[in-house]
Amino acid sequence: MGDLPDKIYDICIIGGGASGTASAISAKKIKPEASLLIIEKNSFVCRKIKATGNGKCNITNINAKEYQLVSRFFDSVGIVTRTYENGLVYPYSESAADVSNMLFSNLKKHKIPILLSSTVLNIDKTFDKNNNKIFEIDILEEKEDGIKNKFTVCAKNIIIATGGKAGPKFGSTGDGYRFARAFGHRVVKTIPILAGIECRGNEFKYLQGVRVKGRINLFKNGINIFTEDGEVQFTKYGISGIAVFNMTRFMRLNEGESFNDFEISIDICNGIDILPILRAKTINGANEEDILATITKPEISRFIIDKLKIKNTKNLSDENNLELISDLVHNLKFNPVNIRSWKEAQCTSGGVDLNELDENYQSKKESGVFFTGEVIDYDGPCGGYNLTNAFASGIRASRGAVDRLGKGFERQK
Numbered sequence: 001m002g003d004l005p006d007k008i009y010d011i012c013i014i015g016g017g018a019s020g021t022a023s024a025i026s027a028k029k030i031k032p033e034a035s036l037l038i039i040e041k042n043s044f045v046c047r048k049i050k051a052t053g054n055g056k057c058n059i060t061n062i063n064a065k066e067y068q069l070v071s072r073f074f075d076s077v078g079i080v081t082r083t084y085e086n087g088l089v090y091p092y093s094e095s096a097a098d099v100s101n102m103l104f105s106n107l108k109k110h111k112i113p114i115l116l117s118s119t120v121l122n123i124d125k126t127f128d129k130n131n132n133k134i135f136e137i138d139i140l141e142e143k144e145d146g147i148k149n150k151f152t153v154c155a156k157n158i159i160i161a162t163g164g165k166a167g168p169k170f171g172s173t174g175d176g177y178r179f180a181r182a183f184g185h186r187v188v189k190t191i192p193i194l195a196g197i198e199c200r201g202n203e204f205k206y207l208q209g210v211r212v213k214g215r216i217n218l219f220k221n222g223i224n225i226f227t228e229d230g231e232v233q234f235t236k237y238g239i240s241g242i243a244v245f246n247m248t249r250f251m252r253l254n255e256g257e258s259f260n261d262f263e264i265s266i267d268i269c270n271g272i273d274i275l276p277i278l279r280a281k282t283i284n285g286a287n288e289e290d291i292l293a294t295i296t297k298p299e300i301s302r303f304i305i306d307k308l309k310i311k312n313t314k315n316l317s318d319e320n321n322l323e324l325i326s327d328l329v330h331n332l333k334f335n336p337v338n339i340r341s342w343k344e345a346q347c348t349s350g351g352v353d354l355n356e357l358d359e360n361y362q363s364k365k366e367s368g369v370f371f372t373g374e375v376i377d378y379d380g381p382c383g384g385y386n387l388t389n390a391f392a393s394g395i396r397a398s399r400g401a402v403d404r405l406g407k408g409f410e411r412q413k
């Protein structure tokens, strides 16, 4: 046990994103006299929030399990929301910057100190002279003038809200997993999700930019494991769009598995049977490619006809050809080769094992340590579920940390 500083914070929050700021504000509301400190790598808090929901911030969803909890929190911090028919909730202004600003003004209102441009490098544990557990947090502060400053702060509780690995330009580079492992936690393998999917084939060069509505299915070793209706966007590398993003949540590879185990099928005329339409129209002399173009898109129609290698237009209305066209339209297959990178992903699948955390996200391995937000092994689909997790776990952890303060902090056994 070295010399401890005079100031030992009640709760130190590592990461000033959605989860960290929610936990700090929530802790202050429960126990105004608690001493808190937020340590944030970026030069301002809630950087990622500003980029969410295409700048509009899909803040929660009425169907999320923790909707009531986060909704009360938004009321208490002054974020007014609006709900759309499909359950998606946005700030009333539809401005992500407003959410970020509102959280920041609440931090200021509660006079919560924030160390900005400061990266937590390492966390250690020690004990004071009464054998109370104290966490030592090593920090590297990088000032604008380039001067670097290394120092250590101490706290009775730490909330690790460093995010996952998705969107590293916003500050989340996976540091929390290192801290978790150092405390003996299992970290479930992480992969980038809610991103586009790279597919085999060179057809994407000319499908690039095309959007179609349809039903998208994912098969793993021939078994259908995911279905969603939505818009598919073709890109230069493969496919993208909300339904595709959501599909990536089901593409975690276990030991010995590869992307070859998956097959994607898109029904681009979901809801109508294309075969009788083709039969009827071709009898009247119309060309299949033109008919298809009016139902889907000209590029898709061309692609399908090319794929069937039907060169002789005279034979197009042949019944066999019509059936082949119909099969392709209703079951357009793609072979995935990868999910896009962390840079493009909106979320992380995997993280700190939930079985090793209690109901307030406190570590069962190291009391006084809490993990919240994307660093934990939770991921939700698009629609406000991931921010709900970030806010809700932050709020619950604050309760756990404040509760520990009330009881006096833990003595070494």
Ligand SMILES: Cc1cc2nc3c(=O)[nH]c(=O)nc-3n(C[C@H](O)[C@H](O)[C@H](O)COP(=O)(O)OP(=O)(O)OC[C@H]3O[C@@H](n4cnc5c(N)ncnc54)[C@H](O)[C@@H]3O)c2cc1C
Pocket (backbone or CB within 6 Å): 014, 015, 016, 017, 018, 019, 020, 039, 040, 041, 042, 045, 046, 047, 048, 049, 051, 052, 053, 054, 057, 058, 059, 060, 118, 119, 120, 121, 161, 162, 163, 164, 166, 167, 170, 171, 172, 173, 174, 175, 176, 345, 346, 347, 372, 373, 374, 375, 383, 384, 385, 386, 387, 388, 390
């Ligand atoms: C482009 C984009 C759009 C999205 N849109 C939506 C949406 O509309 N709705 C939705 O529900 N979800 C959305 N998400 C997902 C959602 O933003 C995240 O799940 C959520 O922000 C996670 O919150 P967090 O606080 O756990 O992590 P983050 O918001 O990533 O915050 C973690 C913070 O910790 C800091 N940090 C990391 N390591 C250290 C360290 N060692 N020391 C100090 N600080 C550190 C980082 O700088 C960062 O500020 C989107 C994500 C992206 C990338």
